[in-house]
Amino acid sequence: MTMKLLATVAILGAIVGGGASAAELSIAANATGKAAEFLRARLGEFEAKTGNKVNLVTMPASSSEQFGQYRLWLAAGNTDVDVYQTDVIWAPQLADQFVDLTEATKDVTAEFFPSVIQSQTVNGKLVALPMFTDAPAIYYRKDLLEKYGKQPPKTWDELEATAKELQEKERAAGQSDFWGFVFQANAYEGLTCNALEWIKSSGGGQIVEPDGTISVNNEKAAAAIDRARGWIGTIAPEGVLAYQEEETRGVWQTGKAAFMRNWPYAYALGNGDDSAIKGKFDVMPLPVAAAGDQPSSSLGGWNAAVSKYSDEQEAAIELVKFLASSEVQKKRAVELSNLPTLPALYDDADIAASQPFMASWKPIFQNAVPRPSAVAKVKYNEVSSKFWGAVHNTLSGNGSAAENFELLEVELTELKGDAW
Known part of the structure; x- marks a missing residue:
């Protein structure tokens, strides 16, 4: 050759x-x-x-x-x-x-x-170069809302009341394991996202503000978490304290919940051929505490x-x-x-x-709200873990939100030192 x-x-x-x-x-x-x-x-x-x-x-x-x-x-x-x-x-x-x-x-x-x-x-x-963005929403069973003459809720109190009613009626109809609302309450980053949404949409700030101010210890923030504590064991199963995204989707996609908070990926899976709720649901922005508050999904x-x-x-x-x-x-x-x-x-x-x-x-x-990673920088993981720990303690019944947030403020202040 x-x-x-x-x-x-x-x-x-x-x-x-x-x-x-x-x-x-x-x-x-x-x-x-x-x-x-x-x-x-x-x-x-x-x-x-x-x-x-x-x-x-x-x-x-x-x-x-x-x-x-x-x-x-x-x-x-x-x-x-x-x-x-x-x-x-x-x-x-x-x-x-x-x-x-x-x-x-x-x-x-x-x-x-x-x-x-x-x-x-x-x-x-x-x-890094962005591949896809994300912001959670509330998934709801539109077939059940139509069945019982209900409208998609706009406030957290309305969601709680509607979830409770749908849960009671579906259980009376034979679904003994049906729940009103499922979300992510395990002690991990996903709970930081959920709790930040509850607090921000209630006018309680965003844990640490863009100027570095530690804002989490306030009445509106505490009230938002105490409200969520009331969902555990009533409209949400006790097991939600260990749920991450996939556990939440598992309950929802098998037709055992009226409402779910989750990310966009669950939409395509919910309409898959193996889904019990294919074509039976829709999505809406997360609720607010009261009219005039801003819906707040974690970015x-x-x-x-x-x-x-x-x-x-x-x-x-x-x-x-x-x-x-x-x-x-x-x-x-x-x-x-x-x-x-x-x-x-x-x-x-x-x-x-x-x-x-x-x-x-x-x-x-x-309109999504960012977690305070930009201001906390390399200390963000510690900020988040301390925050989700305080929230998880509250949801689990270990102290009120006010008590846990007072301790959290002290911990975050020590962590911050002279500056983030």
Whole structure:
């Protein structure tokens, strides 16, 4: 074989299979079930498109556990993981461990909602590129509201009263294990989100204000948590104290609850062929304490960041841009009902046809309240864990909210020191 022919074969091999220049990447993500199938399919598309190979490192469903593992790997300078799927609140805490994507993504960042890009920007450094955004809503059984002549509730007191009535009537009709309302009350980050929503929508502030003021110890905040304590064992099962998102969805999707607080992903699953409530539910903004209060959903969302310890940073950045691309976000919206971070997709006909609820969700996340990660920075995890601990104690009957928040204020003041 001549040298010219050998060179031609080598070039063809590089084009078809990536050749010697192909990179092997790993991405850490908390994808399970349908989300894992979706991600693996997209990674397969990326591999076919680039010739690179991508391994999926699956993470725990709990964001708190996931963050803990990330911190261990990054602190050790782990080179095995190139791309990290990150929660919206982690940017200020992990910024020093990730590659600045500002220059590499300047050709696409203008396409995103400015607020989500800003949420991932720390000291002028774009830490991660947003893949999808999140804000929870109240899911409700529209068939049961119609059956009993009820309207979707607008206040927490109305939700409680309606949930109680529907629970009583459905149990009288033979569903002895039917509940009025399910949500996430386990002692983890999800409880911080739930409790922040109860407090903010009651005029009680947002735990720590943007100027650094610790505001959680106030009457409106305490009243919001005490109100939620009254739901446990009445319209919500005692077991809700151990519920995270999937436990909540399990009760809801089997037709055993009238209302559920959850994230957008549950919409597509609730309309799946194996769902007992397919076509029987709708969504609405979270209630408020009283007319004039602002509905407050916790700002969520997931992003893709490149480890500064990666040996394949160029290929990793290419993967991040692919996962946050319009093409992938559209598929994610259609197949998983995840909210896009690109405004143009909210006018997409295919998304509107497959996920008609999505257009109505846009104002929910645009008015979402951020957790105080930007102000607390590297201390946010401690702030959150102390907060959810105080709330969980209250919900479990270990002290009133006023008592627990008074102690919490002392703890947060000590944690803050001279400054966050």
